[in-house]
Amino acid sequence: MxxxxxxxxxxxxxxxxxxxxxxxxxxxxxxxxxxxxxxxxxxxxxxxxxxxxxxxxxxxxxxxxxxxxxxxxxxxxxxxxxxxxxxxxxxxxxxxxxxxxxxxxxxxxxxxxxxxxxxxxxxxxxxxxxxxxxxxxxxxKWEEPKIVHEQINNWWAENKSNGVTSLLMGYSLGKIQRLLKNLDPEIGKIFTHGATEKMTEVLRAKLDFPKTSLVTRDTSKKEIEGNIVLAPPAVLGSVWARKLGITSSGYASGWMAIRGARRRRAVDRSFVLSxxxxxxxxxxxxxxxxxxxxxxxxxxxxxxxxxxxxxxxxxxxxxxxxxxxxxxxxxxx
Amino acid sequence: MRKFSILIKTLDSTNKTNLKVEALSNYFLQSSKKDMLWAIALMSHRRPKRPMTNKLLRQWASEESNLPQWLFEESYHIVGDLAETISLLITQDNSSHKISLTDCIEEIISLKDKSDEEKKKYILKRWKCFDNYERFVFNKILTGGFRIGISQKLMTRALSKALNIEEHIISHRLMGEWDPQSTTLEKLIINPDPKDQLSKPYPFYLAYPVDLDLFSKSDVGEWHIEHKWDGMRAQLIVRGGNFYLWSRGEDLITKSFPELKILSEQLPNGTVIDGELLPFKDGLIGDFNTLQKRIGKKNISKKDLHENPIIIMAYDILEIGGKDIREIALFERQKKLEAILQKYSTINSPIRLSKYMKFENWDQVKKERKSAGKKKSEGLMIKRKNSKYEVGRKKGNWWKWKSDPKTIDAVMTYAMRGHGRRTNLYTDYTFGLWNDGELVTFAKAYSGLTDKEIKEVDRFVKQNTINRFGPVRQVKPELVFEIGFEGVSLSSRHKSGVSVRFPRILRQRHDKKITDANSVEDLKKLLV
Missing domain, CATH: 3.60.15.10 (Ribonuclease Z/Hydroxyacylglutathione hydrolase-like)
Known part of the structure; x- marks a missing residue:
């Protein structure tokens, strides 16, 4: 046996x-x-x-x-x-x-x-x-995470200067918090989707993260504009995402290393982070x-x-x- | 090369048309005229001759990346693109590499007469000095099929923006066969010499699938309705005593259809006709299969000419007496075409007029469509009588209304991974029909399902694999699909003894069990 x-x-x-x-x-x-x-x-x-x-x-x-x-x-x-x-x-x-x-x-x-x-x-x-x-x-073959996080922050900063909101997606346990941990809060405010925010709350008990604000029904487009919103991948193309105003969508996943997978995902920017x-x-x-x-x-x-x-x-x-x-x-x- | 690869990367990383056009026109504005010309050539599928086989490239790449050949091949199957697989597996060293797009392509062209050893040395050097995206673009130039989500339309729009020349003029100037090695941007687009334009075709005007609202919204009298001939679209040019025949894909096919040459003697100079090549024997239009025997054949024998003669069914005229008449109304052009054919062609000329038909109401049109098969057409063309001849696929004036496809229910037996956007998903299926209690392969099809449906079938394939053959999986026969196709003919090359044309998946039959699927016998009943 x-x-x-x-x-x-x-x-x-x-x-x-x-x-x-x-x-x-x-x-x-x-x-x-x-x-x-x-x-x-x-x-x-x-x-x-x-x-x-x-x-x-x-x-x-x-x-x-x-x-x-x-x-x-x-x-x-x-x-x-x-x-x-x-x-x-x-x-x-x-x-x-x-x-x-x-x-x-x-x-x-x-x-x-x-x-x-x-x-x-x-x-x-x-x-x-x-x-x-x-x-x-x-x-x-993965890049150094530091380089990928730099790419993400640069993307956010560029979107911000164009008055575009960044919608960054990743799964709720692990990826979102890893992204959050490495965002540069100097660039702007960090908003989150309810589904990912709950898990982040659980992890805050042991880990330090930059400050986040939950997107609620009362959050206006004006408030969000130029800032970054963290959300699970399922929101892509949803009514919820459309309500954010003009966005550039980003997705962080190891699968994004392959061009075909990137094209299928149909986001504006993909980040190879696994x-x-x-x-x-x-x-x-x-x-x-x-x-x-x-x-x-x-x-x-x-x-x-x-x-x-x-x-x-x-x-x-x-x-x-x-x-x-x-x-x-x-x-x- | 750096700039060009950054352009491709930018085009790749956005879904927004405006951003694509902007990136392209910026590239055009910032690059040399030579690089610009090569970029246009590559993006309109004109590329240097392949200097080595893909097999050699695969071999070198697997050696260089220190992987056994089988593992390289598996990676290739999963990535779905050779150029990309190589770019992912090779690691950049720190050799310097600044080279322009033009110089790089010229290096590639000059490999032609070198030995395999020299070729290998060159390719490895380039692979290692480029970054990932440059390597990808370099490989794409080497292996061809430069499809990067840029339509001709988009590129033309960007060029128009960069050069300040109207889009339709650019489209026309980019037509036909040209080679960046023997022309310049100046000669091709900016300031073309009329003498070089003798063989140049006009951009084809393409129809949209019909919008059925048309019938309720407009009077049938506004439309010019004719059969949609089941052959091969072509443009016939008679200029300066010469005759040129162009396919829709902008290939010069003059030599494949020598029987049409006589038209250059019969038709006046400066005549351009749009029509359909059709097999035509003893006064009857033949099957598409007969035409297929002629397509692609370079050396045409007397036997071919005798057994499978071809005519052109003319439906439009774009130039008369050397004058471009695309702007005048269709019904006027039609009158001129009719007059020219009457005056210059004889009953034995390999040209016929595609006649339009008169209808009182749309119901009659519907009835006529039903009889399309008997007339060897694949449906109807519905064109607005006062429409001009436009460029490319435009909605509004020209519509095609194809006959309903023939259908049969078949069982999925094998699945293969897709390419490009469908990489790593099982999207290409093989279907079988019953024959003596066995499922016999009769067709492969890969279109017709939505992304969501593909996902479900993909899951099924992964969980119900019986056997693996490289990228192909044999699956448990369980799923039944309705397959649509255009025509059926007997074939000795197919196991089922029958071949179908343009098979595609219409829908999955969740309501049917495999025992309810059709048989080869059922398919044979559809033979006309």
Whole structure:
């Protein structure tokens, strides 16, 4: 019996009778992070990293959840578990599972860049590494985040000088706060959409962010003009967005690295900024775990596994229900 | 090159037409006349001959990026564009590279006679010295298909703004075959020499799909109604004793249709006729398939001329006695065309007049449309009698009202990733029909679904893959689609034994199971 198995409910540890990021309700679930494809509703009890507890409660409502600090080891039926920083979004973890000297690590989602709001990724040595590979294709190579944030601030400043409002979109947990953290409040006022503002409020408990104002029914176009509005991607083309007046729309996502995806998204400006590891990030993470076996879960799983095999690793892909294969499934979360 | 790549990047990063035109005209104002001419050429799909095969480029790119060939190919399939894939996989070094667009293109042209080794050395040097967008543009010039969301219309508008010359004049001057290597901006656009204009075609006037409100809003008597001939649009020019034939895509196709040459002896000099090339034998119009056998063939044999002769069905006249008459009303032009054909052509001339028909009311028109197939036409053309001959696709005066397509219900069997805007989504489908309890492939189609529907089908494909063949996935036969097409003919090249013309998806039949889909037998019943 393998330490972790892929079942119809999710990744399962039979020795401890717990699931990692299950996609159906189970008795006990260990959760890597708060995105809806990893933290699903319906389990009896949840265990996650401390910073993720308020996020989970905000997303899933009244649940039974226990928090653990990064690196704290705890036992379930003789199996040792611990959470380690994944650098994906605030409160995100990799889960380390150890039984009789055998170590497995499940990444959930992760990135190797430091986004200034999440605890930075730390490699964890293991025998078997279960990894996401959302961007497991060599065409994905990220710029330094500093350069991208500069591009965003320049875009905002230019729009402002033309009397145009900037509408900047990204998903609600992680991306929006990362964008917010790096906006230059000297340029103007920062407005937000209700859907993203709630999550930002939750995170303000632990993190410092520039001041934001919620766009309400009473907010006038005049007030917003030339300023920036942060919102989830779903608002593009909506009545809500039209009410903002003349806007230039921007979208921040790793998928924007490809021209076809940019054109499909049909925004005025796209920024290549991702909370997932790029090709080089994935490879360096794998090497630093010193693992022998790799299981690829979501993204370009087959291609990435085949490449790892070519590099002499023992890699296979497994089917999961983490929905990340294309830009189209990157829904506002 | 830097300036041009910044232009492309700017054009790429906005959806607003005005901003595009502004960026283009600014580029035109700031660049040298030579660069400007090449930019116009590239954006109107005129590019230098490809100096090497794509296969070599792919090989060099995978070597240079240190990736196994299969991984390079997978990346290419997912990105959906070779030029872009290469630009993403190569890393810039810090060699300096300042070079103008013209000089760069001239370097590319001069590669023609070099060895593969020398070509490779040059290409790698350029790849590494450019930034990502310059590399992309450079590759686009190398590989062709420079489609960047700039229509001819937009470019013409920007040029008009930059040069202060009217749009329709620019459109005309940009027509036909020209090569930036042998002409200049001055000679082509600013101050053309009339002597160089002998072969130059006029921009085609294109019709819009009919707006059915037309019928209630206007009297049928205001319109000139004729059949929409199912052939190939062409412009026939007789000037200075020579004869030129142009396709809608601005290719000179004179040599492919030598039987029309006799018209240069029969028609007076300074005559330009707009019409449709049609297969025509023993007094009867033939099938589009027959014409297809002739299109693209450069060397026409006696056998071709004998078996598949072609005529031009004339429907408009744009020039008489060397005078441009596009401004006068259609019914006047029609009278002149009729008179010229009567005077100069004989019963054996490879030219016919497309006659317009008289109708009392729109109901009669509708009835006539139904009989289009029998007359070998694909519907009706409805043109305002007093319309002038305009430039490009303009709404209002010329309408096309095509016959309803033939339809059949088929099962989706394979799916392939799309290109361009549809990159990374499964958008190109293969469809099968029943034959002895098996699904036999009969057509591929990729248009007709909305973005939302594509998304749903894409999801289905990803969750119901049976087999993968590179970019193609075999899917569980489950989805039924209504496929529309123009015509059916027997074909030995297709597994089903039948081929259909212009197949497209009309809608998904959520109400049908795969057992309800049609059979090859059903399709054969539609053979005329």
């Amino acid at each position: 393998k330490l972790l198995e892929f079942t119809s409910n999710g990744i399962y540890c039979s020795k401890a009778d717990v699931y990692l990021d299950p996609w159906r309700g189970v008795k006990k679930a260990l959760i890597t992070h708060g995105h809806s494809d990893h933290a699903r509703w319906g389990s009896k009890s949840y265990i996650t990293q401390t910073d993720n507890v308020p996020i989970l409660k905000h997303r899933l409502g009244d649940i039974s959840v226990t928090g653990k600090n990064y690196g704290d080891k705890f036992q379930i039926n003789g199996v040792t578990f611990s959470f380690h920083p994944a650098g994906h979004v605030p409160g995100s973890s990799q889960i380390r599972v150890e039984y009789k000297g055998e170590v497995w690590v499940f990444t959930g989602d992760f990135k190797t860049q430091d986004d200034k709001i999440s605890t930075p990724y730390e490699p964890v040595k293991c025998h078997t590494f279960i990894t996401e590979c959302t961007f497991g294709l060599p065409v994905y 909370d997932h590891a790029d090709w080089d990030g994935l490879l360096s993470a794998i090497y630093s775990t010193e693992c022998e076996n790799v299981i690829t879960t979501h993204g370009y799983t087959d291609i990435f596994a085949r490449h790892l095999n070519g590099l002499g690793l023992n890699a296979v892909s497994e089917k999961t229900e983490y929905e990340q294969e294309t830009p189209e499934t990157e829904n506002p979360k």
